[in-house]
Amino acid sequence: MTPLIIIPARMAATRLPGKPLADIGGTSMIVHVMRRAQEAAIGPVVIACSETVVKDVVEAAGGRAVMTDPELPSGTDRVKACADIIDPDGQHDIIVNVQGDMPTLDPGVIKAILAPFDNSDVDMTTAAVATSDAREIKDPNVVKAVIAGDGRALYFTRASAPSGDGPIMHHLGLYGYRRAALDRFCALPPSPLERRERLEQLRALEDGMRLDVVIVDAAPHGVDTPDDLDRARQLLLKDITE
Template structure:
């Protein structure tokens, strides 16, 4: 499959403004993410941004950037615009959406996210990690996947929730917000209005499930550090300065 890796990046984060350009071990955060996405070897890597300085910085470090509109409501909308700008002839079959605030992400788990699309019935694939800490099981800031096991490494997603679920004995899985879309699935997804459960849980992926789309999750071993606060940024600096 022809694969395009897109990294949405915006400067207007409410909790950590300007975070794409935050210095981590001598390089801007968005450059770390682009480098790790490139190391996955999946294909062309492009940062999609609405800010000139982000695009200029990415290009200065040898990576590709594309400008998008500033009024997008979600990263999915931004990557779809980027896709249409970069590939107007429709040659790209698969789009990988890597969040721009994951500077420590392992390239191997980006590769792993593509595996469920080996099944032609899957529209979108994503990642999950088994939760081992009790506080994460009850934390609404840790989205969970409720899914039907297909193997030891894969779930078919039935629901995503901020609640502690499912009930009873057995593992709980943290949802990692990295997505791989078939092109047709991304086109359909961005054409849909936000769904009732999406708005209630504040989890965008529920829109796809409510529309009858299939999402499978590959189970991996580690949750990448998402940089949303000043504390997260300091932790990323510690990890990448070693």
């Protein structure tokens, strides 16, 4: 495999405008995420952005950034556009989409989602962590993955699922794609269940693509609100001082 990590970033987040450049311990959040991705050491890391201010910050930190169309409908479309710009010949056969709002992401999780690609039937991969937290289980902002015994994703939902005894799996928002699968995914229209749940990974499942889920030990702290940002600052400060 020859993976390429792409981190989509845009300034127009609804709940936290300017999120990529949010300061965490003197460093912009997008740079924290970039460094985590670089620490995974699986391949080149590129930021797919739509504002020059983000590009400038990334490049000042020694990273690589590519400008993409600000009108693209999703982060996944931004990832594909970036891959097409920097690798038009498809030399990178695996594209890893790391969300730009996970500054506490363990680099080992990025490595882990490559393992299912040893099976040639797998089109996409992602990760999940078991949770018994009643608040998370009820929270529609915490997406749950329903996973078969062989690791295949059967469904993703904002509801608590499956019912009965057993773990509830908290889905983590990062993905690996075979290059052909990324192209196929982005060529598809939004699917009915995707629209209903507001979860784009359901588009892949409805089209018959195989998406395998790797179970990891801990969830990164995502940043969507000012409170999330304060929590990320506390966590990263703790890591620095320990």
